[in-house]
Amino acid sequence: MKLLTKASGIYLLFLLSLYLITALAFYWITRVVIYDEVESRLQVEKRDFEAYIQLHQAWSSSCYFVENKIEVVPVTYKEPITEMYKDTLIYNRYEDQDDPFRQITFYTKIGNADYKVSIRKSLIQTYKLIEVITFVMVTFLSLLLILMYWFQRRLSGNLWKPFYNTLSKIKQFDLTSVTPIDLKKEEVDEFDELNQVLKRMAEKMQHDYRSLKEFTENASHEIQTPLALINVRVEQLLQSSSLSQQQTYWIDEIYQASRRMSRLHQGLLLLTKIENHQFRDAEQVNLTELAKNKVLDFEEFLIMRQLTVDVDLKEPFLVNISPALADSLVNNLLSNAIKYSKPEGILRIFTHARQLCIYNSGEPLKNDPEKLFDRFKKDSDGSESLGLGLAIVKQICENYQLQLQYTYSYGMHCFCVSAPVSELS
Amino acid sequence: MKILIIEDEKGLSESISDYLTKEGFVCEVASNYWEAEEKVNLYYYECVVVDLMLPGGDGYDIVGMLKKIAVTTGIIIISARNALEDKIKGLELGSDDYLTKPFHLSELNARIKSLIRRRHFGGNTEITYHEIRVQTQSRKVFVQDEETPLSRKEYDLLLYFLSNVDVALTKSSIAEHLWGDNIDTVDSLDIVYSHIKNLRRKLLEKGSTDYIQSIYGIGYKFGTP
Numbered sequence: 001m002k003l004l005t006k007a008s009g010i011y012l013l014f015l016l017s018l019y020l021i022t023a024l025a026f027y028w029i030t031r032v033v034i035y036d037e038v039e040s041r042l043q044v045e046k047r048d049f050e051a052y053i054q055l056h057q058a059w060s061s062s063c064y065f066v067e068n069k070i071e072v073v074p075v076t077y078k079e080p081i082t083e084m085y086k087d088t089l090i091y092n093r094y095e096d097q098d099d100p101f102r103q104i105t106f107y108t109k110i111g112n113a114d115y116k117v118s119i120r121k122s123l124i125q126t127y128k129l130i131e132v133i134t135f136v137m138v139t140f141l142s143l144l145l146i147l148m149y150w151f152q153r154r155l156s157g158n159l160w161k162p163f164y165n166t167l168s169k170i171k172q173f174d175l176t177s178v179t180p181i182d183l184k185k186e187e188v189d190e191f192d193e194l195n196q197v198l199k200r201m202a203e204k205m206q207h208d209y210r211s212l213k214e215f216t217e218n219a220s221h222e223i224q225t226p227l228a229l230i231n232v233r234v235e236q237l238l239q240s241s242s243l244s245q246q247q248t249y250w251i252d253e254i255y256q257a258s259r260r261m262s263r264l265h266q267g268l269l270l271l272t273k274i275e276n277h278q279f280r281d282a283e284q285v286n287l288t289e290l291a292k293n294k295v296l297d298f299e300e301f302l303i304m305r306q307l308t309v310d311v312d313l314k315e316p317f318l319v320n321i322s323p324a325l326a327d328s329l330v331n332n333l334l335s336n337a338i339k340y341s342k343p344e345g346i347l348r349i350f351t352h353a354r355q356l357c358i359y360n361s362g363e364p365l366k367n368d369p370e371k372l373f374d375r376f377k378k379d380s381d382g383s384e385s386l387g388l389g390l391a392i393v394k395q396i397c398e399n400y401q402l403q404l405q406y407t408y409s410y411g412m413h414c415f416c417v418s419a420p421v422s423e424l425s
Numbered sequence: 426m427k428i429l430i431i432e433d434e435k436g437l438s439e440s441i442s443d444y445l446t447k448e449g450f451v452c453e454v455a456s457n458y459w460e461a462e463e464k465v466n467l468y469y470y471e472c473v474v475v476d477l478m479l480p481g482g483d484g485y486d487i488v489g490m491l492k493k494i495a496v497t498t499g500i501i502i503i504s505a506r507n508a509l510e511d512k513i514k515g516l517e518l519g520s521d522d523y524l525t526k527p528f529h530l531s532e533l534n535a536r537i538k539s540l541i542r543r544r545h546f547g548g549n550t551e552i553t554y555h556e557i558r559v560q561t562q563s564r565k566v567f568v569q570d571e572e573t574p575l576s577r578k579e580y581d582l583l584l585y586f587l588s589n590v591d592v593a594l595t596k597s598s599i600a601e602h603l604w605g606d607n608i609d610t611v612d613s614l615d616i617v618y619s620h621i622k623n624l625r626r627k628l629l630e631k632g633s634t635d636y637i638q639s640i641y642g643i644g645y646k647f648g649t650p
Contacts, residue, residue, distance in 0.1 A: 220505050220506055220507070221478055221505040221506065223505075224505035224525075224526040224527060225505055225526060227526070227527045228434070228437055228505070228527035229436045229437050229440070230527075231527040231528070231529070232440035232444075232527075232529075232530050233436065233440060235444075235530050235531070235595070235598075236440055236443065236444065236530070238593045238595065238643055245642065248640075248643055249642050252595075252642050255595065255597075258527070259597060262527050266507060273508075281510070297604070300578065300616050300620070301613075301616065304615060304616050304619065323509070324509040
C-alpha cells in the first residue's frame with residue numbers, strides 16, 4: 001500500500017467520524033435548545049391554565065378556540081406523576097397529515113373532580129428550523145470535508161515528493177559505476193538529512209566496491225608473482241643433474257605445494273569476484289553446447305577412468321550468464337563428476353530446455369549433503385582436490401538465480417542446474 | 426633470434442632469460458615501462474614477452490606501440506591477472522598469446538617457438554630431431570621418413586618435447602600444456618603417463634631411438650640418452 005493512500009485513508013476515516021460526531025452533536029444541541037424553549041412556553045401556559053381554574057373553578061373548552069390545544073379529560077385513576085412531557089402527532093384536518101406537537105400532561109382538580117390536562121404546542125416551526133439548520137450544517141461540513149481531504153492529498157503529495165525522488169534515485173543506483181548518486185539539496189531538513197546520509201552511504205559502498213575490486217586485482221598480482229618466481233626457480237633447479245633422489249623429492253614437494261597454492265588462490269579470487277558481482281558481461285549462453293564441448297575436452301579422462309558415458313545433449317538450455325562463469329560452472333560440475341565417479345562407472349549428462357543434469361555413479365556421501373557446497377569441505381581426503389569447485393558452482397548459481405540441486409539415488413550422485421523460477425511465468 | 430623480456434620482478438626475468446638463452450635465443454631484459462619503451466623503439470625483436478603491470482606504465486600500451494612500429498614482432502603477455510576480459514583485451518590489442526602467472530618456463534619456451542614458427546615461416550616449418558621429422562603445417566610426424574600417425578594429444582606432446590629438448594619437464598607442466606589449467610589435476614598425471622607410453626611405443630615401432638627418459642619423482646626428459 002502506498003504511503004499517500006494509507007495516510008489519506010486514515011485521514012478520511014478520521015474526518016468522517018469527526019463529521020458524524022459534529023453533525024450529531026449539533027443536531028442534538030439544537031434540538032435540546034428548541035425543546036427547552038417550547039417546554040418553557042408550555043410551563044407558562046400551564047400556569048395560565050391553573051390561574052384560570054383558580055379563578056373560575058371550571059374549564060370550558062370553548063374559551064380556547066384553537067382545537068386540541070388544551071385537552072381536559074376527567075379521570076378516576078391518577079398516574080403517579082405530577083407532570084410529563086412527550087412528543088405526539090395530531091391529525092391536521094386541513095392539510096390531511098399528522099403534525100408534530102409537544103405536549104405537557106398533568107393532573108389537576110377542577111371542583112371536586114380529577115382531571116388529566118394536556119397542553120400542546122405545535123413543533124412544525126421548530127422542526128423546520130432544525131431541518132434548515134441541519135441541511136446547512138451538512139452542506140457546509142461536507143464541503144469542508146471534501147476540501148480538507150483534497151488539500152491534505154495535495155499537501156502530502158508535495159511534501160513527500162523529495163522522498164519519492166530519492167527513492168527512484170536509489171533504485172537506479174549502480175554500485176559498480178563511478179558516478180556518485182545524484183541527490184539534490186532539499187528544503188525540508190529531514191529529507192535533506194536523509195539524502196545526505198544516503199549519499200554518504202552510497203559513496204562508501206562505491207568506494208568499498210572499488211577498493212575490494214582493486215584488492216582482488218592487486219592480491220592476484222602480488223601473490224602470483226612471487227609464486228611464479230618460486231615456480232620458475234624450482235623448474236631451473238630441477239634441471240640440475242647433480243640432485244640426489246631425496247633432494248629431487250623435496251624440490252618436487254615445494255613445486256607441487258606452490259602450484260597448489262597458486263590454484264587455491266586463483267579459486268578463492270574467483271569466488272570473491274563472483275560474490276562481488278564483478279562479472280557483469282551476461283549474455284545468452286547455451287549450456288548444452290558448452291557441456292558438449294566440455295565432454296570432448298575431458299575425453300581422455302573419461303577413457304582413463306573407463307566411464308560409460310551416456311550423453312543426451314540435444315535441447316538447448318539457454319541461460320543469461322557471463323560466458324566465463326558458464327564455462328567455470330560446467331567445467332567444475334563435470335570435473336567433479338569425473339573425479340568422484342568410481343572407475344568403470346557411469347557418467348550421464350542430459351539437458352532439456354530448463355535444466356542441465358550430471359549424474360555419476362559412486363558411493364553415498366559420508367558427510368552431510370548440505371555441506372557439500374561449502375568451501376574446503378571435501379568428502380574424500382584426496383589432497384589433490386582444492387575443495388572449491390562446488391562452492392564456486394553454488395556461488396555462480398546464486399548470482400544468476402539458478403537452482404542447484406543435489407540428489408543421491410540408486411547409487412548415482414546427481415547435480416542439476418535449473419533455470420530461475422521467475423522465468424516460469 | 427632476439428627476445429625482449431619486459432618484467433619488473435628481477436628473479437623472474439632472470440630465470441626466463443637464462444632458460445631462453447640456453448634454448449639459443451638472445452635475450453634482453455627491461456624492468457620498467459620507460460626502459461621497455463626505449464628498447465622497443467630502438468631495436469627489433471622477433472618476440473617480446475611483456476608483463477601487464479609495470480612500474481611507470483601499462484603493458485597494454487607497449488603492446489599497442491609494438492603493433493605500430495614492429496608488425497612482425499610476436500607478442501606474448503605474461504600476467505598475474507587471469508580474468509577473461511584481460512585476455513580478450515590483450516588479444517584484441519594484437520598480442521599473440523597470453524600466459525597466466527605462475528607459468529612453466531618450458532611452456533613459455535614452447536609458446537615462443539610456436540609463435541616464431543607461425544610469424545616467420547607462416548607455420549610451414551619442419552622440426553627435425555635426429556630421425557624424427559615433424560611438419561607443423563600438416564601436423565604430420567615422420568620417423569626415418571616413414572609417416573607415424575599420432576593422436577592429437579600425442580602430437581602436441583611430441584611437439585612440446587621437441588620445443589624443450591634436454592630439459593626435465595614436470596608431469597604437471599605436461600598435463601597443463603595438454604589440457605590447460607582449467608582441468609583440475611583429476612588423474613591428469615596418470616593420463617600423462619599413458620599418453621607418454623603410447624607416444625613412446627609409436628615412435629619405437631617405427632624404429633626411433635628411445636628419447637623419452639623418465640626422471641624419477643619429477644617427470645620426463647626428451648633427449649639423446
